[in-house]
Amino acid sequence: MPNRALDWIPQELAALEARGQRRRLEPIAGAQGPVVEIDGRPLVNFCSNDYLGLANHPRLRQAMVDAVERYGAGAGAARLLVGDLALHHALEERLARFKGTESALLFSSGYHANAGVLGALAGPGDAIFSDAWNHASIIDGCRLSGADVHVYPHLDADGLGKLLAASKARRRLVVTDAIFSMDGDAAPLVEIVELCERHGAMLYLDEAHSTGVLGATGGGLAEALGVSGRVDVLMGTLGKALGSYGAFVAGSRALTNWLVGTSRTFIFTTALPPATCAASIAALDVLAEEPERLAHLDALSARMKAGLEALGFPVRDVVGPIFPVMLVEEARALEASRGLREHGYLAKAIRPPTVPRGTSRLRVSLTASHTFEQVDGFLAALRKDDPGGRRTGPRTT
Numbered sequence: 442m443p444n445r446a447l448d449w450i451p452q453e454l455a456a457l458e459a460r461g462q463r464r465r466l467e468p469i470a471g472a473q474g475p476v477v478e479i480d481g482r483p484l485v486n487f488c489s490n491d492y493l494g495l496a497n498h499p500r501l502r503q504a505m506v507d508a509v510e511r512y513g514a515g516a517g518a519a520r521l522l523v524g525d526l527a528l529h530h531a532l533e534e535r536l537a538r539f540k541g542t543e544s545a546l547l548f549s550s551g552y553h554a555n556a557g558v559l560g561a562l563a564g565p566g567d568a569i570f571s572d573a574w575n576h577a578s579i580i581d582g583c584r585l586s587g588a589d590v591h592v593y594p595h596l597d598a599d600g601l602g603k604l605l606a607a608s609k610a611r612r613r614l615v616v617t618d619a620i621f622s623m624d625g626d627a628a629p630l631v632e633i634v635e636l637c638e639r640h641g642a643m644l645y646l647d648e649a650h651s652t653g654v655l656g657a658t659g660g661g662l663a664e665a666l667g668v669s670g671r672v673d674v675l676m677g678t679l680g681k682a683l684g685s686y687g688a689f690v691a692g693s694r695a696l697t698n699w700l701v702g703t704s705r706t707f708i709f710t711t712a713l714p715p716a717t718c719a720a721s722i723a724a725l726d727v728l729a730e731e732p733e734r735l736a737h738l739d740a741l742s743a744r745m746k747a748g749l750e751a752l753g754f755p756v757r758d759v760v761g762p763i764f765p766v767m768l769v770e771e772a773r774a775l776e777a778s779r780g781l782r783e784h785g786y787l788a789k790a791i792r793p794p795t796v797p798r799g800t801s802r803l804r805v806s807l808t809a810s811h812t813f814e815q816v817d818g819f820l821a822a823l824r825k826d827d828p829g830g831r832r833t834g835p836r837t838t
């Protein structure tokens with residue numbers, strides 16, 4: 442007898458399909474890069490988070506090969522068992538220097554860090570204050586913590602201040618993305634730092650999209666705004682601009698000592714493989730030695746921003762290489778994505794539940810491996826494909 446207990450799934454999938462919300466995997470044939478091959482077709486890739494173009498950089502590749510030769514494929518255990526490699530410590534020291542903190546602690550991914558660190562810092566009886574558009578992993582970390590969660594309107598420092606002033610919780614923690622992953626705008630970090638100091642609240646900053654991208658040395662938004670020393674918990678990822686995989690939390694020695702023994706997503710998971718740690722060290726070397734990558738990314742971003750503004754898309758608040766091309770409805774976003782693909786450009790439609798209803802869009806991201814011609818070509822294809830009337834005014838959420 443076949444088991445019929447999963448029969449609800451095909452129906453639910455069909456319902457998602459009808460709403461334009463079904464998601465499908467689409468394998469790329471070769472390596473990550475500015476042009477990827479899907480279904481035998483080369484497409485200029487405006488979807489990746491490989492902002493510095495390091496995912497396929499020869500130095501990262503070689504560092505990984507060398508690490509495999511010396512240390513093997515896997516760490517073999519969690520850090521607290523016997524998976525704690527000298528290479529993990531070497532990378533942590535390097536990350537602490539990069540972020541200008543006493544200490545840093547690796548996590549297997551950004552998701553692990555957000556899911557496990559918030560709960561190590563705030564629990565039942567405490568309060569977490571979270572921007573309404575924070576990344577899903579932050580939302581999950583808030584839920585897992587058991588703390589009271591107060592969601593403040595996106596970027597609204599005044600709203601946050603009122604919530605902080607009203608809170609009588611034992612410990613208070615404010616958490617925000619630095620650059621928001623689907624909108625490309627930045628947290629009002631200086632105001633938030635001041636509020637946290639005034640109210641004695643901890644500040645947790647997720648620099649997933651800003652590490653390697655903002656600041657004079659690529660340190661992130663806190664570096665760019667000169668407040669690194671005033672953010673208690675600087676979380677960053679190694680799988681986006683830094684090209685490989687993993688994540689870290691940088692801060693005081695007391696903080697990382699505490700997390701080693703209390704963060705469940707640090708304790709109960711296998712340590713990062715040596716090769717990815719070696720790649721991250723190589724990525725930090727490249728970032729320091731090839732500042733022209735960041736400069737080129739900035740120039741491309743300025744070109745894209747001006748081009749999208751000229752087409753009437755509201756991208757004024759964008760501060761980095763992520764651009765929301767707002768199309769409002771799922772069907773329009775899907776149609777625009779299909780049209781661009783016909784012209785040879787890959788820009789995926791982002792729909793609910795990833796973004797709020799009525800804000801379906803293309804998420805366009807740039808990397809240092811793109812050329813100005815590719816950006817101009819994309820803008821021309823978007824113009825051709827947008828006969829008018831599809832653009833939106835200011836967003837409605």
Ligand SMILES: *Cc1c(COP(=O)(O)O)cnc(C)c1O
Nearest residue numbers: 550551552576578622649678680
């Ligand atoms: C991507 C992302 C994460 C998760 O990082 P991974 O290393 O990919 O798990 C966390 N926070 C934000 C804001 C992100 O965009």
